Amino acid sequence: MHCHIIIAVILWSVGIESRKLRGISLSYKRFYRERKSFLCIDGSKMIPFEQVNDDYCDCADGSDEPGTSACPNGRFHCANLGFRPHYIPSSRVNDGICDCCDASDEYNSHTRCQNSCRNLGRRERAEVEGQMRTLDEGLRLKQQHIEEGVSLWREKQAQLRDLQRLSEDLQTKVEEHRRSRGEVERLAQQETRAPEAEDNGVRSQNRTAIGISHTLDGNNENSIAVDEVQAELALAQGEARGVSEDEAVALLGGNQQVDLSRFQQTLWSSLRAGDSVKIKGSRAAPGGRMDGDPDIKAAVSAAEKDRADLRKIEDAYENVNLEIRELTEKLSIDYGTEKEFLFLGSLCLQLKVHEYTYTLCPFNQVTQKSSAGTEVSLGKWGTWAGSPENQYCQMRYESGELCWQGPTRNTMVTLTCGTETALRSVREPSKCQYVMDLQTPAGCHPALRPRGVHSEL
Structure with a gap:
């Protein structure tokens, strides 16, 4: 008889212990170590320890009923061994619905819950491992994008520098061609101002001078150099030979290279006279009796070619500047700290x-x-x-x-x-x-x- 009483007391004590500690996380168990009295976690009230988890709410913060649904603002801790522990509202305790995968929230209901924590944990770990593999592969690919991005960024910067240099060169050529056209327009105005009696002759000579200058200007630099004189001119009389370098320099007024205005003051005078040099393959001096309309046509053709060349250079200049603006705009975008984007x-x-x-x-x-x-x-x-x-x-x-x-x-x-x-x-x-x-x-x-x-x- 005495032995039966001892066993009953032990079983009752174990039941009380499990009842009191139900719904408590490891981090909060320190608040429930005292077995004589319990201080509400918010410090508002002291109650006998027997009133913890007795299905009656004594503490305003619900901390005395962690394992029951007595407190409306209470919460129940699901241990969920093998999965992720978490809290549920205490109103869900013993409500006939399994909220904890370890079934601990339905300890006193007629619902039979299976412990699914192990399967859930296995499934989530597989998902996490998949995410880890995705992240590792993503980081590897990202590093490739960074390396490619840095390389491409440098290429674009080098491309911008090349375009800027090309723009400067084209701008110089545009200005040179415009100056040349200005000289042509000046000659045209000179024709307009010429006396009526000399009108046809002056116009013809100016047009011829322009045409011949373009004929001699083989590299389209709006100037005539010694090597171009040697390539296009020959002695007018005597032995059939070309012009020497010294003779070419003399014809250019002692210069290695002259522009259109200097050409008219130097070499053009000799060509018009026709007694010292002539254009290779021609029978008479340009502007003399035998040139007539062919020289005028040549001058007109050369002027048209000059205008066409100027348009081409201007178009190229505009296109290059458009590329510069577009590339500058792209390089101004923030592509990430390491150009990864x-x-x-x-x-x-x-x-x-x-x-x-x-x-x-x-x-x-x-x-x-x-x-x-x-x-x-x-x-x-x-x-x-x-x-x-x-x-x-x-x-x-x-x-x-x-x-x-x-x-x-x-x-x-x-x-x-x-x-x-x-x-x-x-x-x-x-x-x-x-x-x-x-x-x-x-x-x-x-x-x-x-x-x-x-x-x-």
Whole structure:
């Protein structure tokens, strides 16, 4: 009889102990170590320890009933060994629904719950391992993008420098050709001012001088050099030979090279006289009796060629400057601290959602095209819009087309970590305000490394 009483007391004590400690996490067990009295965790009240988990709420913060549903603001701790421990509202304790995977919340109900923590833990660990593999591969690919981005950035800078040098050279050539044309216009004005009796002769001579100067100017530099004189002229009389270097220098007034105005004052005089030198293959001096209309036609042809050359150089100059502006604009964009996002600038990504096809061209624009073929702008590249800790996690595209009875369309693109670069989703949470998910290795960083599943033991 005495032995039975002792056993009953022991069993009752064990029951009381388990009842009192149910629903408490390891970090809070220190508040429940005193077995004579219990101080509410908020310090508001002291109660006998027997009133802990007695299914009656004594503490305002609900801390005396961690294992029952007596307190409306209480919470029950699921240990969930093998999975992730967490809290549930105490109102869910013994409500006939299994909320804890270890079934600890339904200890006094008719519901039979299976302990699924091990399976859940195994499944989550597999997911975490998959995320780890994705992150590791993403970081590896991101490093490739960084190396390629840095190399491409340097190439673009070198290209910009080359374009700037070419622009300077073309500008010099444009100015030289314009000066040459100015000289032609000056001669034309001189023709206009010439006396009527000499009108035809002066005009013919000026046109001929211009034509001959272009004939001799083999490299189109708007000047005549010694080697060009030697290549195009021959002695007019005597032995049939070309002009020596010394003779060429003398014909150019002692200069190695002369422009159009100096040509008329030096070599042109000798060519007109026709008694010392002539153009190879010609029978008489230019401007003499035998040149007539052919020389005039040659002068006109040379002037037209000069105008065409000037137009070509001006067009090339404008095109180069346009390339410089476009390249400068591209180089002014923030492609990340390590140029990891530079490769995105050459891509346009599409995703079809119902009857719409969405196209994202990073650092350019976002568009929406309907099945009927109508395309609207959802915004142009604005800026990075992430948090101060990670500003490169979001991209803002602004000032798209105006909505009917609404605001202008805007798009926010969130970058997530992945092994491929692709659009994953498009939503319109509010009118004409779009949200996109862009998955890319460039969105991976070590801080995204997931934490492994662990249990409190």
